[in-house]
């Protein structure tokens with residue numbers, strides 16, 4: 001058996017607790033808190049303790065889904081992104097940029113959230129940007 005830990009940051013909220021991912025034979029099998037981290041100081045909430053659970057979960061989406069004929073079907077990223085661009089462009093042309101809103105996520109990094117608001121303002125042309133942490 002081959003076992004090692006990978007130090008990383010919990011993906012669930014902006015607190016930024018540190019944790020060790022437990023990897024056994026190239027499979028993610030669990031999580032341990034990082035004792036000396038200045039934020040989490042050896043503690044994790046229940047979400048952090050289960051931060052590994054979604055990675056190999058059978059219900060995890062592996063590809064984008066697009067609606068065709070009223071049903072969600074798998075698509076490539078190129079197909080999904082082309083459809084999104086087409087729909088957003090049509091909506092903007094028909095109803096203006098403020099008819100579109102962009103919703104960011106606490107599960108994204110600061111850099112990703114920066115890019116989301118930049119996309120909203122510079123590409124779409126709207127200030128309609130919100131974030132789940134504000135709810």
Ligand code: SF4
Nearest residue numbers: 010012013017045048
């Ligand atoms: S362990 Fe809990 S409090 Fe810490 S970052 Fe993860 S979700 Fe947030």
